[in-house]
Amino acid sequence: MNATALLDRRQVVARLLADRRELLVVSGLGSATYDCAAAGDDPRNFYLWGAMGGTAPLALGLALAQPDKPVLGITGDGDILMGLGALSTIGAQGPANLAIVILDNEMYGETGAQPSATAHGTDLTAIARASRMNAVDEITDMAGVDALAERLHAGGGPLFANIKIAPGEAERVLPPRDGPYLRSRFREAVVGQAP
Numbered sequence: 027m028n029a030t031a032l033l034d035r036r037q038v039v040a041r042l043l044a045d046r047r048e049l050l051v052v053s054g055l056g057s058a059t060y061d062c063a064a065a066g067d068d069p070r071n072f073y074l075w076g077a078m079g080g081t082a083p084l085a086l087g088l089a090l091a092q093p094d095k096p097v098l099g100i101t102g103d104g105d106i107l108m109g110l111g112a113l114s115t116i117g118a119q120g121p122a123n124l125a126i127v128i129l130d131n132e133m134y135g136e137t138g139a140q141p142s143a144t145a146h147g148t149d150l151t152a153i154a155r156a157s158r159m160n161a162v163d164e165i166t167d168m169a170g171v172d173a174l175a176e177r178l179h180a181g182g183g184p185l186f187a188n189i190k191i192a193p194g195e196a197e198r199v200l201p202p203r204d205g206p207y208l209r210s211r212f213r214e215a216v217v218g219q220a221p
Contacts, residue, residue: 032192033168035129039100040065041171042127047096047179050088050216054081054101058129062100063201069215073201073208079108082126086116089124089183092216096123096179103130103144103188110153116184117158125178125185126159131193154186161186 039061043051051071053062058081059073072088074080085099106113106128116124132145144150154161165171165187174187202208 032131032190033166033171034196035131035191036061036064036196037168038129038171038189038191041168042098042100042175042178045175046070049178050092050095050097052081052085052088052097052099054078054099054105056102057196058101058105059201060196060198061129064196064199067201069211071201072212073203075203075205078105079112081105082109082112082116085124085126086112086119086121089121090119093121093123095216096125096181097121098125098127098178100127100129103128103132103142103150106150107143107148113154113157113159113186117154120158120184122181122183124183125187126154127174128186128188129191130188131191133193150188151186154188159184159186161188165189 035057043062043065051062053059053071053073055074055076055078062071074084081099081101085097089097116126128150130144130150133140133142151161151164160182162174165174171189177185
């Protein structure tokens with residue numbers, strides 16, 4: 027992987043969330059959560075703290091429960107590799123309002139930058155296509171990110187996008203970590219009531 031030609035993850039996430047409108051966001055553990063918080067903490071963000079492999083299934087459940095709202099699951103390659111079976115379930119369910127976006131730096135960033143399977147040739151886009159998801163070609167430039175940002179609100183899902191990002195750490199922007207608080211504020215933002 028040529029790191030100088032890859033995208034900056036913080037810029038990518040900021041662009042995807044810049045015009046979020048009604049978008050509900052589930053972010054994966056670690057950097058994806060930090061990036062979403064850096065783009066602006068929002069009660070419609072549901073941050074996963076340590077649920078590796080859980081982003082896509084949780085986003086699927088949310089999309090099925092809220093079919094009139096666009097849902098974005100955004101996470102890293104390590105997280106989706108932990109739960110690849112979720113892509114088959116998403117494809118079988120076919121929610122038109124769901125998008126899964128992978129920030130692929132080809133490593134497990136939260137545990138020491140060990141190479142992930144994508145560094146060894148695993149093609150997440152091909153897996154998503156084989157799972158009957160509407161997968162866009164791998165994104166390697168900001169024009170592709172801009173096009174994807176427009177598609178997040180258009181339906182036509184389940185949508186899948188793998189975005190090649192540069193390795194490295196950005197300053198951590200930590201959103202709230204209190205699980206009951208996050209659950210309550212998310213529920214109130216989505217359905218207008220606290221539990």
